[in-house]
Amino acid sequence: MVVVQGALIAQLRRGTLQYCVLALLAEEERYGFDLVKALSEVEGMVTSEGTIYPLLSRLRRDGLVETSWRESTAGPPRRYYRLTAAGQMALDEFIREWSRFRDAVDHFTGRTVGS
Amino acid sequence: MSYDPDEFIRIYLRDLDSALGDLPRNRRREVVEEIANHIAEERSEHPIETRAELLSMLERIGDPAEIAAEARDRSATVHSSWHEILALILLLVGGFFVIGWFVGLVLLWTSVLWSTRDKLIGTFVFPFGLALPFVVLTFALTTTTDRTTCISHAQPGPQGNVLPASNCDHGTSLLGWIIGVIGVAASVAIVLAPIATTIYLARRMNRRKLALAGA
Numbered sequence: 001m002v003v004v005q006g007a008l009i010a011q012l013r014r015g016t017l018q019y020c021v022l023a024l025l026a027e028e029e030r031y032g033f034d035l036v037k038a039l040s041e042v043e044g045m046v047t048s049e050g051t052i053y054p055l056l057s058r059l060r061r062d063g064l065v066e067t068s069w070r071e072s073t074a075g076p077p078r079r080y081y082r083l084t085a086a087g088q089m090a091l092d093e094f095i096r097e098w099s100r101f102r103d104a105v106d107h108f109t110g111r112t113v114g115s
Numbered sequence: 116m117s118y119d120p121d122e123f124i125r126i127y128l129r130d131l132d133s134a135l136g137d138l139p140r141n142r143r144r145e146v147v148e149e150i151a152n153h154i155a156e157e158r159s160e161h162p163i164e165t166r167a168e169l170l171s172m173l174e175r176i177g178d179p180a181e182i183a184a185e186a187r188d189r190s191a192t193v194h195s196s197w198h199e200i201l202a203l204i205l206l207l208v209g210g211f212f213v214i215g216w217f218v219g220l221v222l223l224w225t226s227v228l229w230s231t232r233d234k235l236i237g238t239f240v241f242p243f244g245l246a247l248p249f250v251v252l253t254f255a256l257t258t259t260t261d262r263t264t265c266i267s268h269a270q271p272g273p274q275g276n277v278l279p280a281s282n283c284d285h286g287t288s289l290l291g292w293i294i295g296v297i298g299v300a301a302s303v304a305i306v307l308a309p310i311a312t313t314i315y316l317a318r319r320m321n322r323r324k325l326a327l328a329g330a
Contacts (some may be wrong), residue, residue: 032149032152032153033152033153033156033157036153040175047177048175048176048177048178048181048182049153049175049176049177050131050150050153050176050177050181050182051177051181051182051185053145053146053149053150053153053182054146054182054185054186055185056149057142057145057146057149057186074159075155075156075159076152076155078152079149079152
C-alpha cells in the first residue's frame, strides 16, 4: 500500500480550495454558512470549517468576490458572497490550467490505476 | 457540574480573537463575526443539547490557532512597502509641516503590516515625531539665553545699573541645577524616543514581511 504524503495533500487542498469556493459562487451567491456546508458535503475538501472565513476575507480583499448584507427570515442578517468579474476570470483561468495539469498527471499515472 | 453553551462559545470566540491578535483590527473582527454567525446558524439548524454536541461542533469549526494560521497565510498578497516607508518618514519628520504627521498617521493605521499595538506606539511615542523635541528644545534654548543675558546684565555695567538679584539667582541655585539636569535628560529622551519608535516599527514591518513571504 502506498502512503501519499499528508503534507502534499494538504498543500494541494489549500491551493485548490479557493477555486472550489469561486466555482460554488459562480453558480449562485451564498452566505458563509451555506457555502461551508456545500464544501463539507464532499469529503476531503475541508478539514476545519472555520478556515473558510479567513479565505473568504482574502478573496474579498483581492477583489475576486464581493459581499452584501441581507436580512434573513430566521436570525441575524447574513453576509452574502458573490463572484466578481475578476473572480470569474481567475476561475476560468484556473479551470483551463487545472484540466491541462490533470490530463498531464493522468497521462503518466492513470495507466497504472487498478493494476 | 453546570454547563452553559453560551459561555463556552463566548470563550471560544475570545480565544479566536486573541489568536488573531497580530492582524489588523477590521480583519480580525470580520473573521470573528463570521464565525460567530456560523455558530448561530448551526445552532438554529441543529440545537445543541449536550456538551458532546457542542464540542463536536467547535471541533468541526477548528482550533482557533489553525484558523488564525489560515488568516495569516498569504494574507497580504505581494505587498510593496512604499506605503510603510512613507509612513515612517512622515511620522518622524512630517511634524515640521504639521499636516505631514497626520498623513503619516493615516498611512500607519491603514497598513496591514503593523498590529494595533504597534500602531498605538507609533501614534503616542511621540506625536509629531522630531518636530516636538525641536520645538521644545528651541524654547528651552531661548530661555537659557535669556538667563545668560540676565547674568551678564547682572554685572555692574558702565552706567552701574544692576538688575534685581531675585531675577537672576536661579541660574546658580541647586534647584536650577537639578532642573537643568532633568532638562538635559528629558531633551535626550524626547529626541531618542521618536527615533527608537521608528526603528522598532521598521523592524516589526520587516519581520511581518518575512513571515508573510515564508508562508
